[in-house]
Amino acid sequence: MLIAVTGCDKRDCNGDLDGMWQLLEWRDKDDVVKATKEDMIFYCFQLQMASFQRQSGEFFIRTSMEATPEKIRIYNPIEYIGNGHDKIQPMSILSEVGVPEDGILWVQTLTGSTMVLKTDGQDILTFRKY
Numbered sequence: 001m002l003i004a005v006t007g008c009d010k011r012d013c014n015g016d017l018d019g020m021w022q023l024l025e026w027r028d029k030d031d032v033v034k035a036t037k038e039d040m041i042f043y044c045f046q047l048q049m050a051s052f053q054r055q056s057g058e059f060f061i062r063t064s065m066e067a068t069p070e071k072i073r074i075y076n077p078i079e080y081i082g083n084g085h086d087k088i089q090p091m092s093i094l095s096e097v098g099v100p101e102d103g104i105l106w107v108q109t110l111t112g113s114t115m116v117l118k119t120d121g122q123d124i125l126t127f128r129k130y
Contacts, residue, residue, distance in 0.1 A: 013047060014067050016112050020044045021127040026098050029122035034098070041097050042130065050074055052097045061093060062086075063103075069110075072117070074103035098125045 023041040026034045035041055040055035050065040050072075064076045077089040091101045099105065100119045108124075109116040115127040 014045055016110050017045050017067055017072070017115070019046075020130040021115055022130040023098065023125060023127055025124075025126045027124045034123070043097070043127065045072075052094060052099065054097055059096065061089065061097075063094070070107055072105040072107065074099050074105065098123060 021043045022037060023035060023039070023043070024037045026036075026041075028034055042053045042055075044051045044053070045065065045067070048065060049062060051060065051062045053060045061077045061079055063074050063078065066073045066075075074094065075091070077091060077093050078086045079089050079093070081087045091099070091103055094103075095101070098117075098119075100121055100123070102120065104120060105117040105125070106119070107115070108118050113129045115129075117125045117127070119125075
């Protein structure tokens with residue numbers, strides 16, 4: 001019985017990162033605001049998966065991810081194309097929600113309620129736990 005109970009154990013494994021995050025502000029390297037909370041962009045992290053949603057335009061993409069305390073690596077964006085089928089998309093599809101083509105997001109701040117990420121291109125993305 002103990003084996004059966006632990007065999008289905010899928011606990012969150014990413015600490016404060018796990019859960020849904022709402023983008024509050026996205027600034028580029030020139031300090032230009034590219035998006036705010038009114039753009040309704042959400043990131044969700046669980047296990048080794050991430051999803052990205054932008055409510056305007058019905059954008060929803062799932063990905064694989066690896067997370068360390070210093071960085072998050074996003075890869076293999078998958079889009080549902082209907083009839084029970086998914087299709088791997090290019091990384092560039094995530095640019096509209098702030099994920100760079102290399103998929104690397106550097107963790108600047110991560111608490112139970114606040115997250116700040118930085119890209120190699122110097123974009124800063126600020127989130128609140130949703």
